[in-house]
Amino acid sequence: MTEGIIIKQTEECTTSDNFFNGRVASALLAVLLLVVTIISAYQGAQKKINLLVDGKQWQVHTFSNNVDGLLQEEGVVLAEQDRVTPGAAAVLEDGMTVIVRRAVPVQLQVGYEKxxxxxxxxxxxxxxxxxxxxxxxxxMVTPGLTAKLEKETRIQVDRITSQVIEEKVAIPYKVQRKSDETLLRGTMKVINSGKEGLQRKVWEKVYKNGIMMEKRLLASSVLHEPVDRVVQVGTMRTVSRGGNTLRFSRAYDMVATAYTHTGNNTSTGVSPYVGVVAVDPSVIPMGSRLYVEGYGYGRAMDKGSAIKGNRIDVFMDTQSQALGWGRRSVKVYLLE
Structure with a gap:
């Protein structure tokens, strides 16, 4: 009777232990599942981000939802002109790269504006x-558009403009000189006065920052051809005057007046006498031997302020002779 009771108590204890062990195992399993769930949620919420600031890159782990939050976590403060890519409000995704580029001072010149x-x-x-x-x-842009911007980069923008213009210009005529033995040497006779031609030109003017740097001819055409001037040039070097043959180097058509004694010497220092002729030294050299038609032989020994160009003043012995001469056109020969 006693043995039977003992057996029954042992069976009841075993059943109770099994129940307790099962509950413990279930609790442990639940805790394990909770831990796994928490770890999974933690890992899911955390994002791995590549952060690049001014060329320096490092990897960070963050729970922030956007770029702004990430930068605050990492203590990256943005100045007004700094740039972040993607923008500060962009949503973060695992594996994303966030780039921060700091603003640098640069110099820009556009034309002459700096x-x-x-x-x-x-x-x-x-x-x-x-x-x-x-x-x-x-x-023109210097350096080129693809050049990297660095601290104190100097950028020059030159404004290049152009203007096309048309102009008409005269074409000078040529002068044909033909020898004529019937004309005195030093004299000329115009056969054809000549006429300028007309040419049309189209130019392109190139300006750099408003200043013309180049002028290029784009087109050219002749509207009228020039007509040559034809002149007969005398070659005759001898003439017969007063029964004498005069050999001369040049003949002039001049206007001659007359003067007489004033009490003063000539510009060459000699006392005036018949045969003294006042000339313009730039036309007839001083000291030259001359023959003046209507007056005769003479020598260039004087000059005067009123004697300029193709003018001479011949000396007369008396005032009445000078007045009688008056003012006349004469042929003057520069004798050899």
């Missing part, structure tokens, strides 16, 4: 677009 500014553009072209600089088809 600017000093801050920019976070990567290239010269981006900077010009950022600042609203519109380029013409022929404008």
């Amino acid at each position: 600017y000093r500014l801050m920019s976070s553009a990567e290239t010269v072209g981006e900077l010009l677009k950022e600042k609203g600089v519109v380029l013409g088809a022929r404008d």
Whole structure:
């Protein structure tokens, strides 16, 4: 009777232990599942981001939802002209790269206007677009549009413009000289006065920052051909005057007046006498031997302020002779 009771108690204990162990195992499993769930949620919420600031790159892990939050976490403070890509409000995604480019000081000259500014553009072209600089088809940019923008980069924009103009210009005529033995040497006879031609020219003027740098001929055409001037040039070197043969180097058509004693010597220092002729030394050299038609032989020994060009003044012995001569056109021979 006693043994039977003992057996029953042992069976009841075993059943109770099994129940307790099962509950413990279930609890442990639940805790494990919760931990796994928390870890999974943690890992899902955390994002791995590549952060690039002014060429320096590092990898960060963040729970932030947007770029702005990430930058705050990392202590990256943006200045007004700094640039972040993607934008500060962009939603972060795992594996994303966030780029921060700091603005640098640059010098920009457009034409003759100079600017000093801050920019976070990567290239010269981006900077010009950022600042609203519109380029013409022929404008020149130094350095080129694809050049990387760095600290204190100097950018020169030269405005190149052009203007097409048309002009009409005279074509000078040529002079044909023909020898004529019937004309005195030093005299000429115009056979044809000549006429200028007319030419049409089209030019392109190229300006750099408003200053003309180049003028190029685009087209040219002759509207009227010039007509040559034809002149007969005398070659006769001898003439017969008063029964004498005069050999001369040149003949002049001149206007002659007369003067008489004034009490003063000539410009060459000699006392005036019949045969002294006042001349313009730029036309007839002083001391030259002359023959003046209607007066006779003479020598260039005087000059006067009123004697200029093709004018001479012949000396007469008396005032009445000088007045009688008056003013007349004469042929003057420069004797050899």
